[in-house]
Amino acid sequence: MWGLDIRRSLLQAQSLALALTSTLMMYSALGLVMNCKSPIVVVLSGSMEPGIYRGDLLFLSNYEPRDYKLGDITVYQVEDEAAVSIVHRVVQTEVGESPLSFRILTKGDNNEVDDISLYRGLERLERKHVVGRVRGIIPYVGYVSILFNEYPRVKYTVFGLMALLNLA
């Protein structure tokens, strides 16, 4: 009878694994379609209030033409090591000698000064620094992700409970 039992356990484990992988694959598909390495991000600071608050979920897009205009809300990363993403608004654009060279200056709506101090020595941002443009916002939902990152124990307990409930 062990053949039956092994197969049944494998099938149960498989249904759980498929639920996880389908979420992962949907996220990857969204990233590919939007041409954006993180198509869904959570806002961590309040520098864009009152439009965007801490804990909001943002949907980004980065497909061609990536012409970020004045007034667009963009998410950018300055250096890869730190990998801190900042979501601020474009307040100044410059087109250089060729259409490909394109520089922007950003500033948070709730900040007094623009972001030059955050650029780590750069004068302006280039297209390669921009992760994407904000397309949609869902408020409050991102707080779950903030909780999980600041209190890892909460994450482990929640996922452990979900796994147990699925198997029982």
Added chain:
Amino acid sequence: MARKKTANGAAQDISTATTSTDSIPSPPSPDRPPGPLSLPPLPGPREVVKVNNYSTTELKNACDDAVKRYLSRPELFQQNHQHTDVRLALGWLSVFVAGGTGLYGYKVEFEQSKPVVWVGLILYMLLTFTQTLYSYFIEGDIVFVGKRKTFSKRIITERITLSSRTIPVSSSSSNSTPITPPQYSLSLSYVRSTSANKSLLAKGKTQARAPYSRFFDAEGGMDGDAFERWVGEVVEEGMGGLPASKES
């Protein structure tokens, strides 16, 4: 063994509606291999199965499991796991493809990783789609596929396939007609032939249904004996009637 009272003890016992179609009468007893009812029940206490009475999915799964365990006893049929194995293989392969793609996309920078992630994504979708098609069209309602070889004068091969589904509660528009409780419908097709299928000895198709309330009590505990007896009767009918020498 104490018998638990069924929840609808007072309700009338809905008799099993059996329809036998397409059966070739079986030859006299010596040629007929033993059916499941002729086997003594397994010694020792039975494992208690408890399900949620309100979920027909759990009821059906408990019954399907009991059918598989009952019919794959060593003296009875040897189960053919092909459908389950294909499902497991396709499913786990797609899990590993997804895991590999996710890991690759995490390690390698986005622009570089795009072609590989596209390939992984399309492969994952193909695999899950194939698995769904297989389950729906080829596996369908089948819960047990079995084979048995017995030797009496010549080698007799039997093949049996069982499928099951739940017949849901039928809601009737007028208030006067009684509503039938959810039922378990078991369909069976059986072939008996000499080895290498040289000549056909018996063939039968049977279908039977019984309300779940007959096998599950009010707390959700399953009466395994009653269920096995009912399954045994259906199988024996599919095999071509009860043998003349059966002691009741």
